[in-house]
Amino acid sequence: MLISVEVENFRSFYGRTVFSMETGSRLRSYTTTNTHRCKSLKLLKSAFIFGGNANGKTNVMSIFYLLKALIVHPTMSELEGLITDTFAGDSRPTYFLVTFFKNNKIFTYELKYDEEHVIKESLLVNDRVIFSRNNDEVVLPESLMALRATIRKNQLLLFFAQTNNILEAKEAYEWFVLDIVIPNTNEIDLSILKELKQNKELKKKLISFLQAADFNILDVDVRERVTKVPSTVSLTLDNDNPELKAGELVERKVAEIYCTHQRSQDDIFVLNLSEESAGTKIFLILATYILRDFDRNTVFLIDEFDASLHSKLTEVLLKLFNQWNKKSQFIVTTHSFDLMDKNLRPDQIYFVEKDRFGKSELYSLFDFDDIALKRHDYKYKRRYLQGIYGADQIINESAIAETLGVDYE
Numbered sequence: 001m002l003i004s005v006e007v008e009n010f011r012s013f014y015g016r017t018v019f020s021m022e023t024g025s026r027l028r029s030y031t032t033t034n035t036h037r038c039k040s041l042k043l044l045k046s047a048f049i050f051g052g053n054a055n056g057k058t059n060v061m062s063i064f065y066l067l068k069a070l071i072v073h074p075t076m077s078e079l080e081g082l083i084t085d086t087f088a089g090d091s092r093p094t095y096f097l098v099t100f101f102k103n104n105k106i107f108t109y110e111l112k113y114d115e116e117h118v119i120k121e122s123l124l125v126n127d128r129v130i131f132s133r134n135n136d137e138v139v140l141p142e143s144l145m146a147l148r149a150t151i152r153k154n155q156l157l158l159f160f161a162q163t164n165n166i167l168e169a170k171e172a173y174e175w176f177v178l179d180i181v182i183p184n185t186n187e188i189d190l191s192i193l194k195e196l197k198q199n200k201e202l203k204k205k206l207i208s209f210l211q212a213a214d215f216n217i218l219d220v221d222v223r224e225r226v227t228k229v230p231s232t233v234s235l236t237l238d239n240d241n242p243e244l245k246a247g248e249l250v251e252r253k254v255a256e257i258y259c260t261h262q263r264s265q266d267d268i269f270v271l272n273l274s275e276e277s278a279g280t281k282i283f284l285i286l287a288t289y290i291l292r293d294f295d296r297n298t299v300f301l302i303d304e305f306d307a308s309l310h311s312k313l314t315e316v317l318l319k320l321f322n323q324w325n326k327k328s329q330f331i332v333t334t335h336s337f338d339l340m341d342k343n344l345r346p347d348q349i350y351f352v353e354k355d356r357f358g359k360s361e362l363y364s365l366f367d368f369d370d371i372a373l374k375r376h377d378y379k380y381k382r383r384y385l386q387g388i389y390g391a392d393q394i395i396n397e398s399a400i401a402e403t404l405g406v407d408y409e
Helices: 057-072 142-150 157-163 167-179 190-198 200-212 278-293 311-321 337-341 380-385 397-404
Strands: 002-008 017-020 035-038 041-044 046-050 094-102 105-113 118-125 128-134 137-139 219-230 233-238 241-246 249-264 267-272 299-302 329-333 349-354 360-364
Touching: 002 041, 002 057, 017 360, 046 057, 046 337, 057 094, 057 167, 057 329, 057 349, 094 167, 105 167, 118 157, 118 167, 128 157, 128 167, 157 167, 190 200, 190 219, 190 249, 190 278, 200 219, 200 278, 249 278, 278 299, 278 311, 311 337
Parallel strands: 046 329, 046 349, 299 329
Antiparallel strands: 002 017, 002 094, 035 041, 094 105, 105 118, 118 128, 128 137, 219 249, 233 241, 249 267, 349 360
């Protein structure tokens, strides 16, 4: 489970920014339903990130996209650059500090790097150093010390150590690769499609889930079909005129989801998932990911989870994130301000606000020094819309009217 993540010089997060899933001190509201206890730790089951468009909500999710990419796809030589995504192309290093709980142990992974080399990296487990690096000073487990000279300047020690069967490194690697799940609500991952096709129990649960949520879906089927795609695609310039050339067509297998609906008592019809409504697609994809990983101490990161969903479906998902959730965590971005008043604690509500220079600030509602926030009946939505908490969408209506050439009243 995620305890906290710190980041600096990544996308719109220019200065040091902290996102924590630890519970606020002396806050007792919804303790039974909305929090996990992991040994001495009290962690939130879910966190909701609010803010205006283009303020940086999605960038919180992107922290883990980048970390997963760095860890799963290591550089192959010193000629290859590390993946970076700094604030406005800033040349300073990017910094991450991730603390998480797995297998009854607390892991702390630190990484400071730029495109050319790893400046600082370490993995601590229950405060015990597994490996560390500070520029050219490298500390490894005894079994790997003989290989120290082979480590490249742009090579992550986490991947190197797990490749060489260091248990704690393998556990940390697994957490980033498997325990962090980022559903793509536009397209289902191929591994999910494969499992849905082969795992009858998962399919059965999904159909029951969809029917309970009042979707008129009797069956879900994964079908493969053969399509022809270009073997290669190249771009050539001839007298400054670009020309796109495709190689010969080759056959490729693609998998697609088909949903069976009831038209009448004795009649059914089938739709490709691409033909379903936006809400149906999003809910089906989310349900598939959640049902697969719900009992596996998973950290779900969902961007705009309630997009195109009916408010009642959103409320059911809210119960799933908190009340019915025994092992997982959910971190979501949303524009649904009504959720603020739906049995959430102030430490579960986060805001992202961007200044006039494009720098994002991330802060929790719990950070506000207001004793009334501790009350169960406190209404957050009204105060947010009044601008008390910031992170609002500032719209110049008169300028829009002027652009349209209409009178503004």
